[in-house]
């Protein structure tokens with residue numbers, strides 16, 4: 006009765022890991038819309054559809070929801086931000102429109118950042134901009150001044166990108182009035198940049214972060230200090246073209262209008278998905294965990310519902326997939342049901358995993374001698390690479406098929422700011438690690454590999470914090486392999502697909518599918534694999550909901566973007 | 571000695587005069603001028619302003635950005651940097667100037683002090699090291715920021731010359747406006763320039779930070795009989811608007827800080843045409859400014875005499891047809907002119923002296939808000955320029 010097709014291998018592998026238990030009965034239940042995957046984007050889509058009065062169901066494979074936006078207690082008394090750990094990209098329009106504050110979300114800014122040098126010094130990114138300037142001047146007085154120019158140019162580009170976040174990318178080949186209008190809009194925003202910034206834009210999308218930084222800074226430590234944002238989550242090195250844009254992706258957010266700022270979601274990043282979930286439930290939406298979807302069911306080119314691993318079926322004329330494009334096109338749909346070149350496109354979609362994460366419960370506050378006790382930057386993000394050369398060497402290891410032996414870490418202790426995540430006096434340390442390959446020299450990770458990887462990271466931290474290891478009570482080690490098997494991110498790519506220019510805007514995920522509509526009628530894509538991409542932003546989810554409502558000819562519930570002027 | 575790394579412990583620094591300004595600051599009102607904390611007001615804004623226009627007042631300008639430019643190419647470098655002809659600023663003289671980006675948009679304004687052969691100081695509102703160093707490519711010059719190495723104080727007002735006379739500084743008799751002289755202050759060189767930001771008779775005094783307190787004490791000792799008072803930024807702001815001086819970040823947006831590139835202004839648009847010299851060699855922005863001269867600027871800066879007694883703070887400016895044509899950038903009830911005065915940026919098609927403009931002013935009395943539409947007259951001169959400002963020798967009172 007339904008077109009059941011063979012599922013691709015990784016879908017089966019992943020779903021078998023979930024503790025699938027029978028929910029509901031064999032009897033199908035009808036919904037107006039079903040969302041596959043309760044990450045923050047899936048939940049956001051569902052919430053806007055519920056707000057429009059639709060009967061919505063979200064199906065999640067794991068026993069908990071949130072995807073890569075999740076807080077879990079894996080060691081009694083400690084709450085981890087297991088994947089994402091800082092919040093700045095979340096669109097304030099969505100925050101407000103879904104009333105996330107009332108549903109328990111609180112995003113608080115945190116204090117600055119610091120880079121450590123091998124010779125025992127630091128470069129402090131103090132919150133106060135004059136202090137920060139004086140600090141950069143210790144390395145180069147010219148660079149301290151150039152920092153203002155750098156900030157200005159990055160902000161100019163951010164304004165352009167920000168103006169596109171809450172919009173559906175136009176199809177540049179289409180003559181539909183809406184696409185033409187949107188192309189004109191982009192043209193207009195582009196024109197508003199002014200001459201210098203227009204030239205800059207193309208450079209930004211094609212340059213390497215190293216080249217870009219060299220246009221402003223002369224000191225290697227200063228460059229190293231800014232370079233990290235260009236490679237986070239990206240399988241490219243600081244000298245690889247395209248990394249300048251990745252930096253932009255990390256600067257385009259804001260906390261209360263403070264552009265480029267980052268904050269914590271109080272209670273861990275899971276607080277974001279929980280608030281969206283509460284908002285959804287308050288409008289009648291339903292979330293089912295332990296419900297791995299095996300297949301999106303279609304009939305005559307139209308979506309009719311989904312089927313779970315356990316055979317349960319749910320009917321709906323509209324299905325949104327929050328999974329990455331590979332899992333959606335090659336897993337939930339069958340390759341045989343798609344056009345040949347689309348299958349090729351989906352298979353070629355770049356989704357290389359390159360990051361790991363270690364979450365650590367600490368028995369007390371580790372000391373960082375280069376900072377000294379009670380230093381304000383203990384509350385900031387910490388980095389340990391003091392030259393671009395070390396960045397590139399870290400990438401060399403990755404290319405050779407192993408994790409970086411001198412890795413780039415983005416280390417934070419959210420408990421320096423957030424009192425809710427560990428008992429008083431104890432700390433949660435979140436360590437993001439770049440670069441970590443999906444496979445070790447072409448084969449799967451072993452337990453020994455994982456242990457050795459953990460050792461490498463601990464050694465890097467211990468070099469700057471000698472008493473750190475003594476304080477470790479528990480550590481959750483996540484390589485791309487765990488990110489794939491647990492979170493469902495193919496190859497462990499944190500953005501559901503790389504943020505390179507060939508996979509952005511009307512090319513995300515692939516040409517012809519950038520407007521959130523899938524290959525079957527009634528099928529939509531709402532995860533980070535769609536425009537504007539990864540990060541805890543909620544924009545892909547919101548934009549997808551807008552398209553669904555448009556097709557259903559219902560008034561939209563999705564807000565437009567606020568003006569930056 | 572504390573490690574240089576520990577600078578963060580003192581987020582806001584003290585100027586070399588801090589022990590004195592702190593003792594004098596009865597109101598404990600401070601604000602931040604980049605790295606430093608400076609007094610908003612010491613005892614009463616109106617009385618501080620009065621001291622300035624009636625006797626004399628002292629204002630701590632140490633946080634002003636100062637760059638030293640020296641070397642064989644110092645002059646050609648500066649001439650390529652700024653729009654006016656620096657070769658006309660002879661040794662021992664000071665010149666007001668602006669510099670532009672390649673698009674002819676004003677980056678900042680400031681003063682060039684010609685200290686000696688191939689030796690200049692550039693004082694500015696904004697930090698300029700990045701731009702100066704980038705502009706120095708191809709020139710044999712040394713550029714150094716020296717803000718923290720010099721303590722500076724402004725002594726302004728009708729009795730300012732008398733105070734310096736009482737200190738035994740005789741060279742002020744012959745010191746013309748925009749000239750520099752160096753005298754001895756208890757064994758240390760004290761540089762005196764007849765410059766200021768008040769439009770009045772006045773001087774700026776420059777010493778090594780180690781001699782700052784001594785200078786302050788000497789001034790107040792000699793000034794006791796001449797009504798000398800310390801003055802904070804609020805009083806200075808009143809004086810600079812009366813003098814019609816513009817300020818970066820207030821009356822124009824520094825071009826190299828502009829995120830929205832259409833918000834900047836050219837020298838023509840800031841009523842600074844007199845500073846642009848097309849007869850000298852190439853300078854940055856020259857081609858763009860030449861083009862703008864033929865095409866015509868987009869805006870103009872106007873000085874407005876606003877009818878009535880309400881300061882036109884942040885007011886929209888309308889033309890006769892009730893169309894918005896600009897906005898006020900600085901405004902003041904002027905005690906000297908007994909008038910509401912303002913600086914405004916308006917579309918270039920408006921604001922010629924014959925035009926009538928209107929300011930939409932919102933104001934409140936005892937929490938009740940009202941709106942006034944005040945007729946504005948465009949004035950062509952500075953609002954207040956006392957004759958003593960230019961007299962040499964300077965008058966005693």
Ligand SMILES: Cc1cc2nc3c(=O)[nH]c(=O)nc-3n(C[C@H](O)[C@H](O)[C@H](O)COP(=O)(O)OP(=O)(O)OC[C@H]3O[C@@H](n4cnc5c(N)ncnc54)[C@H](O)[C@@H]3O)c2cc1C
Pocket residue numbers: 020041042043044045046047064065066067070071072073074087088089090091092093094296297298299327328332360361362437488491492493494498499500501531532533534538539540541542
């Ligand atoms: C280690 C790491 C660190 C990061 N750090 C940050 C950060 O600090 N700040 C930031 O803004 N972003 C960060 N990111 C990126 C950000 O977390 C993600 O881009 C974002 O959370 C993705 O959200 P999503 O809803 O699009 O997809 P996901 O969160 O991936 O949601 C997909 C959901 O689908 C579920 N699922 C998968 N398969 C099935 C199936 N067959 N049936 C049912 N359910 C299924 C998954 O379990 C998951 O819940 C990080 C990501 C990672 C991995």
